[in-house]
Amino acid sequence: MTQRRSVILDLCVQAEFHTLLLLSLYLLFAGHNQPGGGFAGGLVASCAFGLRFVAGGGQALSRSISIPPTTFLGVGMLFAILTGCVSLLSGHEFLESAILSVDLMVIGKVKTSSVLFFDIGVYLVVLGMSLLVLEQLGEADGSDPDEVQP
Amino acid sequence: MSVLLVLPIALPLLAAAVAIIAYNQRTVQRIIAVGALIAVVIDAAFLLVAVERDGVQSIQVGAWAAPIGITLVVDMFSALMLIISMVTVLSVLIYAIGQPGVDQDQPVFHPVYLVMTAGVALSFTTGDLFNLFVAYEITLAASYVLITLGGRREQIRSGMTYIIINLLASTLFVVGIAWVYAATGTVNMADLAVKIAQLPAGTQTALSMFLLVVFGIKAAIFPLFFWLPDSYPTARMPVTAVFAGLLTKVGVYSIIRTQTLLFPQHVPSTILLVCAGLTMVIGVLGAIAQNDMKRILSFHIVSQIGYMILGLGLFSVAGVAGTVFFIFHQIPVKTALFLATGLVEESTGSTALSKVGGMIRRTPLVAGLFLLAALSLAGIPPFSGFVGKLGIIQAGFSAGEYAIVGVSLLVSLLTLFSMIKIWNGVFLGTAEDPTLRLAASTGETRLSTPVLMRGATVALVGVTLAVALFAGPIFDLSERAAQSLLDPSDYIEKVLG
Numbered sequence: 001m002t003q004r005r006s007v008i009l010d011l012c013v014q015a016e017f018h019t020l021l022l023l024s025l026y027l028l029f030a031g032h033n034q035p036g037g038g039f040a041g042g043l044v045a046s047c048a049f050g051l052r053f054v055a056g057g058g059q060a061l062s063r064s065i066s067i068p069p070t071t072f073l074g075v076g077m078l079f080a081i082l083t084g085c086v087s088l089l090s091g092h093e094f095l096e097s098a099i100l101s102v103d104l105m106v107i108g109k110v111k112t113s114s115v116l117f118f119d120i121g122v123y124l125v126v127l128g129m130s131l132l133v134l135e136q137l138g139e140a141d142g143s144d145p146d147e148v149q150p
Numbered sequence: 151m152s153v154l155l156v157l158p159i160a161l162p163l164l165a166a167a168v169a170i171i172a173y174n175q176r177t178v179q180r181i182i183a184v185g186a187l188i189a190v191v192i193d194a195a196f197l198l199v200a201v202e203r204d205g206v207q208s209i210q211v212g213a214w215a216a217p218i219g220i221t222l223v224v225d226m227f228s229a230l231m232l233i234i235s236m237v238t239v240l241s242v243l244i245y246a247i248g249q250p251g252v253d254q255d256q257p258v259f260h261p262v263y264l265v266m267t268a269g270v271a272l273s274f275t276t277g278d279l280f281n282l283f284v285a286y287e288i289t290l291a292a293s294y295v296l297i298t299l300g301g302r303r304e305q306i307r308s309g310m311t312y313i314i315i316n317l318l319a320s321t322l323f324v325v326g327i328a329w330v331y332a333a334t335g336t337v338n339m340a341d342l343a344v345k346i347a348q349l350p351a352g353t354q355t356a357l358s359m360f361l362l363v364v365f366g367i368k369a370a371i372f373p374l375f376f377w378l379p380d381s382y383p384t385a386r387m388p389v390t391a392v393f394a395g396l397l398t399k400v401g402v403y404s405i406i407r408t409q410t411l412l413f414p415q416h417v418p419s420t421i422l423l424v425c426a427g428l429t430m431v432i433g434v435l436g437a438i439a440q441n442d443m444k445r446i447l448s449f450h451i452v453s454q455i456g457y458m459i460l461g462l463g464l465f466s467v468a469g470v471a472g473t474v475f476f477i478f479h480q481i482p483v484k485t486a487l488f489l490a491t492g493l494v495e496e497s498t499g500s501t502a503l504s505k506v507g508g509m510i511r512r513t514p515l516v517a518g519l520f521l522l523a524a525l526s527l528a529g530i531p532p533f534s535g536f537v538g539k540l541g542i543i544q545a546g547f548s549a550g551e552y553a554i555v556g557v558s559l560l561v562s563l564l565t566l567f568s569m570i571k572i573w574n575g576v577f578l579g580t581a582e583d584p585t586l587r588l589a590a591s592t593g594e595t596r597l598s599t600p601v602l603m604r605g606a607t608v609a610l611v612g613v614t615l616a617v618a619l620f621a622g623p624i625f626d627l628s629e630r631a632a633q634s635l636l637d638p639s640d641y642i643e644k645v646l647g
Contacts, residue, residue, distance in 0.1 A: 074171035074261075081163050084156070093213040094156045 005056065013055040017064070020048035028123050032112065038119030042126025049127075053134045061134055069135055072128025080121030083114060152209040154200060155222045157193045158232060158271035161186045166264035179260040180247050186264065187240040190271070194233040201229040202627070206634070206644040208277060216646050217341040223277035223645055226631035227474055230624075231274045231403055234478050234613075238395050238485050239267050241610040245489055246388035248602025249496060256299055266292035266392075273400045277645055279330060279337040279412075282404065283323050286368070290316050293397065297385045305384045312381035319367040326360045333357065340645035343411050343638055358413030362405060369401030371459060372429040375452045379436060382451070383444035387492030390444065394451050395485030399477055402458045406473065410635040415465050422463030423554050430456030430561040437568045443491045443501040443576060446568055447484075450527065453561060454480055460558060461542040464549045470632035472541030475625050479534040482613045483526045489607040490520040494576060496599045503575030510577040515604065517577045519611045524573065526614050528566040534618040537625065 024044035031037030053061045084095040092098075095118070101111045165186035172178040200207055201224055208223035210216060224232070243263065246252045253259040269289030276282050294316075298309040331337055333353055334345040346354055363374070370378040378398070382390050409417060433453025440446045458480075461473030493516045494509060495501045510517040526533035529540075539562060546555040617624060634640060 068173065070170050070173045070257075074167045074169075077163060077167035077170070081160055081167065085160060085164075088153060088156060093152060093209060094160070094211050096213040 010055045013051045017048050017052060020051070021045055024048065024123075028119060029112075029116070031119055032115055038122030039126055041119075042123040042130075045123070045127050046130030049131060049134060053137075058135065058137075061131075065131065069128045069131035072124045072131060074128075076121045076124025076126075076128055078121070079124060080118050083117040083121065087114065154193055154197050155207060155209050155224060155275060158190050158197075158236065158275060159222075159268050161190050161193070162264040162268040162271065166261040166268070169264060170258070170261040173257050176253065176257075179257075180253070183243055183260045183264055184240070184247070187236065187243055187267065190267070191233070191236045191240055194229070194236045197224055198229040198233050198627075201226055202630075206641050208644045217336050217338045220281050221277035221338060221340070221645050222275045223340070223641065224275055225634050225641055226627060227403075227406070227635055228274045230474060230478050230627060230631060231399070231481075232271060234481050235270055235274070235396050235399070236267070237613055238481050238610065239270070239392060241482075241606045241613070242388050242392045242395075242485060242489070244609075245391070245492070245603050245606035246386075248600040248604075248606065249386075249388060249492070250600065252386050252388055258295065259299065262292045262295045262299075263392075266296065270396055270400060274403060277339050279327055279339055279342065281337075283320070283327060286323065286400075287320065289397065289400065290320065293393065296389045297381065297393070299389065300386060302384075308381040308384045311377055315367065315377040319364055322360070322367075323364045326357070326364055329360065330357055338645070339407070339411055340638075340642040343642055344646075346412055354413060354416050358409065358416040361408050361413075362417055365401045365405045365408065366425075367401075368398070369405060369455055369459075370398050370429075370452050371425055371455060372432050372452075375429065375433070375455075378452060379445060379448040382448045383442070387488060387495060390448075391485045391488035391492065394448065394488050395481045398451055398455060399458075399481055402455060402477060405459070406462055406470070406635065409462060410470070411638050411641065414636075419463050419465055422459055423551060426456045426458075426460035426463055427554050427557045428456075429453065429459060430558060434561050434564040434568065438564060438571070441503045441575075443494065443503065443572055444488075446572060447487055447491060450565065450568070451484060453565065454484070454527070456561070457539065457542055457558060460554060461545060463554075464542075464545050464551065465636070466545055466549055467629065467632045467636055468545035468548060469542065470635055471625065471629040472538060472543075472545050474628040474631045474635075475541055475621075476535075476538035478624060478628065479526070479538045479614065479617050482610050482617065483523050483535065486523040486607060486610040486614055487520065487527060489603075489610060490516055490523060493519075493599050493603060493607060496603065501576075503572065506576045507580040508578070513599070515608075516599075519607050520577065521573070522611050523614060524569040526618070528569050529562050530566070532618060534614055534621060537618065537621040541625065541628075 024041045027036035027044055028038055028041035031041065049061060049065065052064050087096040087098070088094045098114045099111060100114055101109060103109050165182045168182050169179045172182070197207065206223060206225045208221055211220040211222060214220070246259070266289055269285050269292060272285035272288065273282060276285055294309070294313050297312055298305050327337060330342065333349055334342060336342055336345060346357070367374045382393055385393070430453050433449050433456060437446045437449035437453060440449060457476055458473050461469040461476060491501055493513070494506060497513060498506050500506055522533070526535040529535040529538070539558070543555050543558060546558070
């Protein structure tokens with residue numbers, strides 16, 4: 001069963017895919033003091049992959065990302081919990097946050113909170129979960145819409 | 151010190167993260183899961199020693215001071231619950247690794263099991279009402295996966311009941327927390343203990359009754375128990391065993407915590423005692439009516455919850471101490487009974503009384519294990535159940551509640567009766583249904599089960615015997631737990647500083 005793909009949708013999704021991913025990263029980094037954060041960022045990134053799935057099905061999804069979703073989940077959880085453990089091991093309370101300021105040569109001095117690492121964890125967990133759902137939904141139809149039917 | 155309080159939650163979650171990355175490497179998953187849980191058991195032992203020596207232990211997560219941030223706090227009651235539940239969780243994990251077809255073809259078993267462990271540990275250690283809700287959700291979300299793992303038809307059907315009833319209870323829980331917050335402006339339990347006392351008496355009673363209903367659903371108290379005997383027996387045996395041992399007890403723990411710390415004696419004692427009596431009687435009558443080991447034992451979960459509520463309802467140090475000891479004994483015993491039942495099922499393929507018979511000749515070890523745990527459940531001296539029931543009944547006599555004491559003694563007899571029914575049906579006698587593969591073999595064949603399954607069951611029955619052997623010291627600790635529950639000034643002071 002091969003359905004024809006919508007060329008317009010396909011091209012639009014391809015055009016905005018990377019922009020959406022950038023937006024999700026922006027939300028992730030802006031989240032500490034402004035609207036956004038790991039969860040919102042993760043949802044936007046999930047939307048980007050969701051669009052890929054809508055336009056091209058499971059095949060397009062697996063072509064755009066080769067890491068298994070469960071790895072995202074696990075690495076995300078590791079990030080979140082290790083953030084807490086690092087503060088604990090450095091003599092502070094579990095999950096206590098600290099201000100980090102890094103001198104990046106070109107960009108200049110960047111100030112951020114250690115909460116960022118927790119947020120990265122949340123981002124990855126949300127993304128991993130969504131990818132897992134899409135993967136499960138995508139399993140039912142194994143056909144590849146890119147295959148050209150004579 | 152703060153490391154001790156964090157590890158029971160952080161370690162299982164870390165291990166779950168690693169286990170899900172190692173999605174298809176079962177050996178790695180097993181090593182990590184067992185290693186993490188052994189570490190948590192050791193940690194819980196250190197915590198118990200620390201609480202015994204220095205009193206209540208608490209930390210403020212993220213260094214946000216008490217009424218604002220989340221507090222983790224462990225008193226004697228929490229420490230006792232934590233260590234016995236972690237020992238039980240570890241034994242069941244080893245059993246699950248040994249049982250064919252539990253974790254082998256289920257890559258998510260270990261991560262989800264570890265997440266559930268973290269949720270249970272968080273329920274016992276949190277000092278924040280909303281965080282308790284979060285702990286419940288972590289545990290439940292994991293339990294939804296575990297109860298339907300394998301996806302057989304009846305699992306999905308009764309899993310739906312389980313999920314719906316728990317979602318309903320969770321919704322009520324959030325509503326209750328919102329009311330508590332609206333009335334007091336805080337969700338920190340130590341802070342609540344101070345502020346709820348200043349509310350009008352009617353508001354206090356309403357809030358405490360509402361939370362009693364919420365936790366009553368989780369703990370399967372009459373009349374809110376109907377979902378339990380329906381859903382628990384359908385899961386795989388290790389899952390049923392760990393649910394039976396732990397999840398309802400987390401509900402009972404929350405009832406005891408809220409009814410002593412937040413609302414000291416605001417639910418009238420009579421209501422609790424009547425609920426306790428009905429829970430015991432209906433549970434045991436339900437058990438007598440069943441003809442399947444798993445279903446009989448599931449009804450006994452309900453029945454035994456009644457004893458715990460009975461001890462609480464007396465609101466005396468002796469009564470609450472009896473309850474604390476009773477829960478401490480009940481967690482491993484109940485789990486061990488299910489594990490032994492699992493051994494019967496594994497070797498014969500069934501747990502129906504009519505289909506299995508003569509097991510004492512075929513697997514004397516399993517019969518012995520079941521006998522020890524069953525006698526303990528029924529409260530026969532010198533086993534641990536006897537000590538727990540004796541404590542509660544003595545407290546009942548000294549409080550002058552003769553009616554409920556009479557009921558609880560009667561229920562003990564009926565419990566013994568239904569254990570004898572299992573014994574006669576499964577271990578003595580012969581199978582009535584010749585269609586089973588067991589019956590096809592000659593009656594004297596020895597049946598075998600994987601060594602890890604037997605080992606884990608032996609270990610857990612050993613734990614229940616140890617509880618009986620060290621009943622004196624453990625009862626002393628339970629008494630100290632009860633004193634600190636009924637006089638929470640140390641708890642409040644340690645949290646609020």
